[in-house]
Amino acid sequence: MAQFDVVVLGLGAMGSATAYHLARRGRRVLGLEQFTPAHDRGASHGHSRIIREAYFEDPRYVPLLQRAYELWDALQQQAGSRLLVLTGGLMIGPDGGELVQGTLASARQHHLPYELLSSADLKHRFPQFATDESTVAVWERRAGALFPEDCIRAHLTQAARAGAILHFEEPVQRWRVLGDGVEVTTSRGTYTAGHLIITAGPWAGQMLQQRGVPLEVERNVMYWFRPRQDGLFTPDRFPIYIYEYTQGRFFYGFPALRGEGVKIAHHHSGDLCTPETIKREVSEDEIQRIRALLARHIPDANGELLHTATCMYTNTPDYHFIIDRHPDHSAVTIACGFSGHGFKFSSVVGEILAELAEYDHTRHDIDLFSLARFASPV
Numbered sequence: 001m002a003q004f005d006v007v008v009l010g011l012g013a014m015g016s017a018t019a020y021h022l023a024r025r026g027r028r029v030l031g032l033e034q035f036t037p038a039h040d041r042g043a044s045h046g047h048s049r050i051i052r053e054a055y056f057e058d059p060r061y062v063p064l065l066q067r068a069y070e071l072w073d074a075l076q077q078q079a080g081s082r083l084l085v086l087t088g089g090l091m092i093g094p095d096g097g098e099l100v101q102g103t104l105a106s107a108r109q110h111h112l113p114y115e116l117l118s119s120a121d122l123k124h125r126f127p128q129f130a131t132d133e134s135t136v137a138v139w140e141r142r143a144g145a146l147f148p149e150d151c152i153r154a155h156l157t158q159a160a161r162a163g164a165i166l167h168f169e170e171p172v173q174r175w176r177v178l179g180d181g182v183e184v185t186t187s188r189g190t191y192t193a194g195h196l197i198i199t200a201g202p203w204a205g206q207m208l209q210q211r212g213v214p215l216e217v218e219r220n221v222m223y224w225f226r227p228r229q230d231g232l233f234t235p236d237r238f239p240i241y242i243y244e245y246t247q248g249r250f251f252y253g254f255p256a257l258r259g260e261g262v263k264i265a266h267h268h269s270g271d272l273c274t275p276e277t278i279k280r281e282v283s284e285d286e287i288q289r290i291r292a293l294l295a296r297h298i299p300d301a302n303g304e305l306l307h308t309a310t311c312m313y314t315n316t317p318d319y320h321f322i323i324d325r326h327p328d329h330s331a332v333t334i335a336c337g338f339s340g341h342g343f344k345f346s347s348v349v350g351e352i353l354a355e356l357a358e359y360d361h362t363r364h365d366i367d368l369f370s371l372a373r374f375a376s377p378v
């Protein structure tokens with residue numbers, strides 16, 4: 001008999017949630033992580049992640065988000081600590097742009113409460129933004145920020161409490177199918193399991209590239225600035241936002257959370273890398289480019305630069321996730337390619353992966369994430 005029901009490879013956002021759901025279902029689960037808990041070398045660090053419901057990327061994400069919110073609430077209660085703060089959210093851009101139109105489509109299809117703000121409304125309610133006449137915004141009350149390192153630690157702690165065995169600083173070197181299950185070899189030993197779930201984030205690529213799915217890893221920089229005026233950027237006065245500043249180009253940001261400065265970042269830098277080659281230094285030129293955006297759109301946030309951090313997106317060609325069985329091995333499930341917008345879903349992705357390992361199907365609609373979509377050119 002295999003030593004474990006399931007091995008989870010990678011204990012970042014998705015793997016920690018998966019180990020949690022499996023352990024709470026009474027599965028014998030082993031989680032393997034190459035670094036320390038909630039480390040800063042993958043895709044899930046940087047103190048904050050946006051969560052929002054009126055999802056501009058596709059209305060099919062909305063039911064998953066609604067379940068994700070429920071699961072975050074439940075985890076907060078079990079952990080006894082605050083994992084998210086609701087600030088409301090603004091999706092700002094040209095009236096006919098992808099961001100505003102996509103947000104409205106999701107809100108209308110799923111009957112979500114929202115307000116469409118004109119440029120004048122926006123200036124009146126949120127004077128921190130300097131916008132022109134052609135800019136509008138969709139206001140969503142239920143949006144806010146998750147604290148990603150705390151979320152991962154909470155999932156790991158509760159998983160261990162429910163019986164999961166979690167090994168850190170133990171990189172997986174290889175795995176192979178063995179009989180009905182899998183054998184996983186690490187720097188410290190070899191383990192057998194009925195099922196393997198691969199949640200390796202930016203390290204997932206090689207496996208799928210061999211199958212013709214061009215996953216790309218993209219470097220993205222986060223910046224924290226001290227506002228020039230105190231008090232204007234507290235979470236009760238300034239919400240999370242995404243701003244379409246040129247057609248199809250976005251930056252996003254947060255209020256000053258937990259006594260930090262305001263955080264701002266480009267969504268998709270276009271700067272490709274690998275986990276081994278990512279440049280961690282941030283150049284003066286990059287800082288000037290983000291300052292130019294602040295000066296133009298949120299001038300009072302453009303104070304002293306406090307801190308920067310680099311992080312990796314793992315992009316699929318259509319920026320939708322991959323959650324599916326391994327194409328060659330039914331005992332292996334893959335979840336990757338979260339394309340810079342996965343964190344908010346990690347609570348529900350854990351539930352989906354636990355169900356797939358246990359029953360071979362999930363109650364959630366995950367057709368959008370199927371590997372089969374790459375069978376024909378995208």
Ligand SMILES: Cc1cc2nc3c(=O)[nH]c(=O)nc-3n(C[C@H](O)[C@H](O)[C@H](O)COP(=O)(O)OP(=O)(O)OC[C@H]3O[C@@H](n4cnc5c(N)ncnc54)[C@H](O)[C@@H]3O)c2cc1C
Nearest residue numbers: 010012013014034042043050172201311338340342343344
């Ligand atoms: C700058 C930035 C901003 C973002 N903003 C948002 C946002 O506002 N909202 C949102 O919803 N999403 C956001 N995202 C996206 C989101 O953070 C990611 O989609 C999500 O964190 C991906 O989680 P993951 O579990 O796939 O990867 P990770 O959390 O990186 O986990 C993968 C884990 O696998 C481990 N691993 C890999 N290979 C091995 C091995 N061989 N052996 C053992 N362990 C291994 C790694 O060490 C790592 O811990 C952002 C991402 C970045 C980079």
